[in-house]
Amino acid sequence: MKVCIFGAGAIGGYLAVRMANAGVDVSVVARGPNLAAIREHGLRLRIDGREEVAKVAASDSAADLGPQDYVFTTLKAHSLPPVVDRMAPLFGPDTAFVTAMNGVPYWYFHGLAGQDWRTVEAVDPGGRVSLAIPPGRAIGCVVYPATESPEPGVVEHHDGDRFTLGEPDGSKSERVNALSKAMIEAGFKAPVRPRIRDEIWVKLWGNLAFNPLSALTHQTLDVLATQDDLRGVARAMMLEGKAVAEALGVKFSIDVDKRIAGAAEVGAHKTSMLQDLERGRPMEIDALLTGVCELGAAAGVATPTLDLVLALVRARARAAGCYEG
Numbered sequence: 017m018k019v020c021i022f023g024a025g026a027i028g029g030y031l032a033v034r035m036a037n038a039g040v041d042v043s044v045v046a047r048g049p050n051l052a053a054i055r056e057h058g059l060r061l062r063i064d065g066r067e068e069v070a071k072v073a074a075s076d077s078a079a080d081l082g083p084q085d086y087v088f089t090t091l092k093a094h095s096l097p098p099v100v101d102r103m104a105p106l107f108g109p110d111t112a113f114v115t116a117m118n119g120v121p122y123w124y125f126h127g128l129a130g131q132d133w134r135t136v137e138a139v140d141p142g143g144r145v146s147l148a149i150p151p152g153r154a155i156g157c158v159v160y161p162a163t164e165s166p167e168p169g170v171v172e173h174h175d176g177d178r179f180t181l182g183e184p185d186g187s188k189s190e191r192v193n194a195l196s197k198a199m200i201e202a203g204f205k206a207p208v209r210p211r212i213r214d215e216i217w218v219k220l221w222g223n224l225a226f227n228p229l230s231a232l233t234h235q236t237l238d239v240l241a242t243q244d245d246l247r248g249v250a251r252a253m254m255l256e257g258k259a260v261a262e263a264l265g266v267k268f269s270i271d272v273d274k275r276i277a278g279a280a281e282v283g284a285h286k287t288s289m290l291q292d293l294e295r296g297r298p299m300e301i302d303a304l305l306t307g308v309c310e311l312g313a314a315a316g317v318a319t320p321t322l323d324l325v326l327a328l329v330r331a332r333a334r335a336a337g338c339y340e341g
């Protein structure tokens with residue numbers, strides 16, 4: 017099985033090391049100092065008090081790596097549209113595209129019962145992504161582990177090993193089953209779920225509220241999820257998100273208060289959006305929040321609290337040079 021990981025950062029590096037060391041033919045697309053370090057020392061994964069190293073083929077050019085069975089995007093969501101044309105050499109007629117990212121995926125309406133196909137402008141501006149990578153190639157993937165890349169070529173694993181997979185149309189296809197098997201052999205939990213959007217939403221439910229609120233208030237998850245006034249704002253955002261998702265057929269397996277309690281248990285953790293803001297890096301606002309407001313408009317569901325927080329977090333991010341939308 018040939019697998020290319022496009023974006024060998026915190027999540028991509030974790031996937032790449034584990035799959036390569038389990039015998040999968042893994043290559044990575046990386047750039048800059050990260051690419052140089054991977055070429056020189058291999059990809060290094062610090063996990064459970066030890067280091068695992070994988071010498072993988074690495075390039076900044078997809079043309080060097082050629083057609084694959086599976087291409088993972090483990091880019092931050094805003095990094096995908098600008099590079100989709102450069103991914104073309106990785107695709108053969110049957111190559112699948114695994115979207116291992118947070119937020120609303122570009123293929124959201126593909127294979128969704130009762131809905132016509134339409135693009136989600138927030139994550140697929142001008143339909144650029146779905147034109148370059150038709151959504152029929154997509155396999156959904158919800159990323160649960162927490163990892164970071166403290167220096168080029170190095171990934172530090174903090175928690176979790178689950179990557180839930182699912183076909184947009186809910187089928188148990190041969191390609192998704194084969195991928196799940198390979199990932200399980202590599203030591204991950206990789207269940208295939210028939211209703212992948214339900215799973216995407218449970219993750220997104222926290223992200224759509226806590227990530228922007230953390231960027232606006234500089235507070236950690238425990239504070240956002242327990243301090244009455246902030247918790248109230250998060251809860252209102254989540255209930256609007258739930259109404260949007262349910263209007264599009266999603267079923268939530270837990271209630272909003274349990275989901276908030278789960279976030280509180282994570283403790284004094286800075287969300288990825290707050291970390292990006294503090295480091296002056298682009299923030300994943302569009303996949304986590306703009307896309308949800310857009311789905312709300314498509315479903316005819318009002319999202320006043322989400323719209324308000326979106327306006328504020330965009331302004332905050334623009335002022336910090338972390339957002340161009």
Ligand SMILES: NC(=O)C1=CN([C@@H]2O[C@H](COP(=O)(O)OP(=O)(O)OC[C@H]3O[C@@H](n4cnc5c(N)ncnc54)[C@H](OP(=O)(O)O)[C@@H]3O)[C@@H](O)[C@H]2O)C=CC1
Nearest residue numbers: 023024025026027046047090091092095117118159162163
């Ligand atoms: N890390 C985590 O714990 C979790 C992350 N996620 C989600 O997973 C996704 C990936 O996140 P994460 O791994 O943390 O992000 P990272 O920023 O660590 O990784 C993204 C990688 O993509 C690289 N990249 C960007 N553009 C290009 C390009 N044009 N060519 C080659 N490489 C490129 C980046 O390089 P460079 O550094 O040079 O920009 C970076 O190495 C996000 O959607 C995130 O929300 C979900 C759950 C947990």
Ligand SMILES: CC(C)(CO)C(=O)C(=O)O
Nearest residue numbers: 222223226227287288289
């Ligand atoms: C920690 C958590 C769950 C916050 O919503 C997250 O996924 C993130 O930081 O992006």
